[in-house]
Amino acid sequence: MPTVDRVRTTHTSSDPDTPLWRASQAFRLITLVYAISYQAATVDNYVNPRLSWVLVALMAVWSGASALVLSRATLPRWQVVLADQVIVIALMASTRLVADYDWYSTRQTLPTTLWATNAVISAAILWGPRGGIASGVVMSVVSALVRDRFDLDLWSDATAPVLLSAGLALGLASNTARRSHEELRRAARSAAITEERERLARQVHDGVLQVLALVRRRGLEIGGPAAELAELAGEQEVALRVLISEQAVPRSEHPGSIVDVRALLNTQASTAVSVSTPADPVLVESHVARELAAVVATALSNVELHAGAEARAYVLLEDVDGELIVSIRDDGQGIPAGRLAAAEAEGRMGVSKSILGRVESLGGTAILDTNEGDGTEWEIRVPRAGGPA
Template sequence: MTDALTPLWRASQVFRFVTLLYAVSYQIGSMSSYSNPRLSWFFVALMAVWTGISAALLSEKRIPLWKVVFADQLVVIGLMASTRLVADPQWYSTHQTLPTTLWATNAVISAAILFGPRGGIASAIMLAAVSALVRDQVNFDLWTDATAPVLVSVGLALGLASNTAKRAHSELERAIRLAAITEERERLARQVHDGVLQVLALVRRRGNEIGGAAGELADLAGEQEVALRMLISEQRNPSRIDTGDAKVDLGSLLRQQGSTTVSISAPTDPVLVHKPVADELAAVLSTALSNVTLHAGSGARAYVLLEDVAGDIIVSIRDDGIGIAAGRLAEAEAEGRMGVSESILGRVEMLGGTAVLDSDVGTGTEWEIRVPKEQK
């Protein structure tokens, strides 16, 4: 794919040659008014040579463009100053400088394309000031001359066009990248569906038919089938794809931990948070669900709710297990078992949030994790 600014550079070089023709015609019409017409033709020749050189350098981009644009400013300033060498004060104070305002606009255009509106306006103000100094027109009537308004307008317009082209090109690249990612993930999803999911479904069905130890294998296969189907569903959703932005969808990340014994509810719209925050909250959930598996008792189910409320992210993790006796967490920490204190409380505190545990024997366990959506 070509660079976003390539069409603007090409158009600017065409404009550069057109303005050269105008400058030569202006030279022919004004030559009789010059005090040194031969020297004036020398400067016009320099103008023509630089027009060709700059056009080639800006098109081929063999050297950094900023160097060419900087040189463009110097050449225009030098040619403007040369007006005093070929004309009398009475003439140049009431006429355009030697390279003509139209040809000098090329330097403003180049700066605007490369640096945006700020660069274009800065170049325009500089060249307008040089023109006023060369022509001894630095006074309160400066803006009655068309030079400054024309140059500033061109710098602003081309700078805005340059920024728009860059944004449009960036969006097009993102769309192409997203389409390629989606297509690849669709292909992988079909392969997984045709292979792994069918095998898991067969194992689950036959295991339940056989019973006994095979029934346990069937339950495990069923859990993996549900988790894999959920993962494929998430990957197929284009709004969930991480395209390199600073934020990811927390809901998509948490749903990947769902299973036949874990129900996860999240908003339909993406809950976008910075990736490090999302990773830490996913790790908190993983630890909490592991504790449910290890300590909540056989057959316990877990329910996870994700909410985006008033600038805070709330993750509620509840199970219907046997619960935790009062003081048991403190005893576990004293015994060196740091799962809750480090993996849950430590992570939440690092994110500037709070983790509240509500549990008792026979009532199950519930965690409410609350962290700021925007980290400082």
């Protein structure tokens, strides 16, 4: 199926984290500008200003290199993120090489807190909230060790809250992006599969089903041995129509997936069957949709086999107050009194099992209205939840 393959290639080749990586690296470069301006403003207070500029130059080189690699994924990102943690910690520790105790104990480290946050953000995007919080804790502890400042005065030193908040927020954003991407990929693939199956169903309907219907009608008109052929053609037409309706629902890996029941019912339309459904999607759990479609297929099968060669059937789907109502009516010969009981006694379970049994399993009701010579009408009511009442 070319359509399905195209969708699979398009969605699996993209990285849901790419926008986050690019935004975070833009933030890295912005924080580098702030760190350089802070360096220019404070360098006169350092005991080793020349070394401090060398370290700031290394900071700038690493900022550009890591931004390029992480945004484009030219190397395994986990390696770059681990290197990011080590380099940031080393630069924070180097503060003691360029400043005295009175300076570094009361101010930011050489790489500012804002710039050091980039390591936390990278860990959060790659490993989620746990990785982000873990990196934030490590950076907070290193900052406290370097500045010899362990206290709970968050008003005067907000390093830990800033780092932990950034790790948590970006980690949650990364997880959300991945989940959304996966849901979009599954939805696109499901839509492509459904579209392809509907296309095949239309081709089968325009070809095989119409030929089988023609064979059935002409065989019944000719009579004699041709009537047996007509009956076989009618049975195969119904069986093929049921198969198409079942295939209209993608087999989801997740139980309880939601599908549009209209797709299953519309595949059962033919020259002798009219199907009317609401304009808006009627979304129910997949097992409810399949069972409801099987009920309709069985009822239409009985119309094909017993209502007469010229009989037409009409299917109406309604969605009313959390309840699905399906009406299946035909203008055929109707069912003689006692015929259903006799059929069940003979072991023919089309009505008792395929219709009544399925509807009961869904927690619904099925009402049959028929008179000999006046056609039949089924009214099927099924709750959306699809469970026993």
